[in-house]
Amino acid sequence: MDPSTLILYGVVIGCLLISFSKDRKKTREVLIKAWKSFFMILPAFLTVIFIMGFVVVFIPEKTIAVYIGERSGFIGYLISSLVGAITLIPGFVAFPMAKMLLDNGAGIAQMAVFISTLMMVGVVTAPLEASFFGWKATIGRNLIAYFYSFVVGYVVWMVVRI
Amino acid sequence: MKNSKNTKKVSWKSFNGLNVLIIFSVVVFLFFPREGARVYRVVGQNILFMLEIIPPIFLLLGLFDVWVSREKVTQHLGDRSGLKGTGISIALGALAAGPLYAAFPIAEVMLRKGTSLRNIFLFIGAWSTMKIPMLLFELQSLGARFALTRYAMSFLGIFCIAFFLDKLLLSEDKQNIIKRLKE
Incomplete structure (x- = not known):
């Protein structure tokens, strides 16, 4: 296990012990909540890992690289940003997905754009957002977030490359 | 709540x-x-x-959810809350759990309690892309450089978004939003 994972385990176990010493009932609640949210994400999680398994085995690395690879250019950005903006993939599923794609030919900038748009832009949820904030604010927020995601992709690519 | x-x-x-x-x-x-x-x-x-x-990330999510009561803090986020209000708004979003659309009803409650629109947008922004458990997960799966750079850029980004939205929305739009949310 890598050291940062161990530290994470240490911190969380420490917090749990403090929580337990302060309030047993609340700590029970914490454990139940953790288990429930884990169980809720599990199907989507396993499904995506399975689909990605097929993708990386059956789609040659070259093909992935052509569409969303380091040199895929504008098309790569467009594909990853649109997929990110439109789909509703939970982050806990998106990260392993991005990792598997990165290991198999996808570009860093493209994956950063994908994750950034996925989190900040919500085309499907826009009507809901508009019912709270109105269309002007909703479209404004989503558009700025969409274009800003390209900046994020570029900067992440620069920093990781150094 | x-x-x-x-x-x-x-x-x-x-x-x-x-x-x-x-x-x-x-x-x-x-x-x-x-x-x-x-x-x-x-x-x-x-x-x-x-x-x-x-496992540790989901336990952390549970800890946040149970121990951080959002209601108590939101009372200090009004128009004159300044830097402290900015900080709390971002922290509230970053300590959250759940998809972005779960943030809208919470934003509504915050606005009712007098949180300024700018802080609301910061909260929404932080919720969308700066959640701490997500950061930890991203760190582990995509590496420190990738995750931390993206996090820093997101931090800048949510300020940009809040700033531009503030400029974009005329005061009458703002009144409308506040009126709608308070209904």
Whole structure:
């Protein structure tokens, strides 16, 4: 296990012990909540890992690289940003997905754009957002977030490359 | 206060799609044993990797959810709250759990309690892309450089978004939003 994972385990176990010493009932609640949210994400999680398994085995690395690879250019950005903006993939599923794609030919900038748009832009949820904030604010927020995601992709690519 | 929102039933039904995939993978394995075995190997490796890093992150999510009461803090986020208000708004979003659309009803409650619109947009922004448990997960799966750079850029980004939205919306738009949310 890598050291940062161990530290994470240490911190969380420490917090749990403090929580337990302060309030047993609340700590029970914490454990139940953790288990429930884990169980809720599990199907989507396993499904995506399975689909990605097929993708990386059956789609040659070259093909992935052509569409969303380091040199895929504008098309790569467009594909990853649109997929990110439109789909509703939970982050806990998106990260392993991005990792598997990165290991198999996808570009860093493209994956950063994908994750950034996925989190900040919500085309499907826009009507809901508009019912709270109105269309002007909703479209404004989503558009700025969409274009800003390209900046994020570029900067992440620069920093990781150094 | 929105904790009770988690009413979605946890059930085995949601595993249906997965069953189909598993059956499909068996068929693939029978016809293309070499590729099929590779699929299983890749899937197995990734599941193991994720199982290693997921438990502490979900426990952390549970801890936040139970111990951080959003209601108490939101009272200090009005128009004159200044830097402290900015900080609290971002922290509230970053300590949250759940998808972005779960943030809207909370934003509504915050606005009712007098949080300024700028702080609301910062809160929404932080919720969308700066959640701490997500950061930890991203750190583990995509590496420190990737995750930290993206996090820093997101931090800048949510200020940009809040700033531009503030400029974009005329005061009459703002009144409308506030009126709508207060209804």
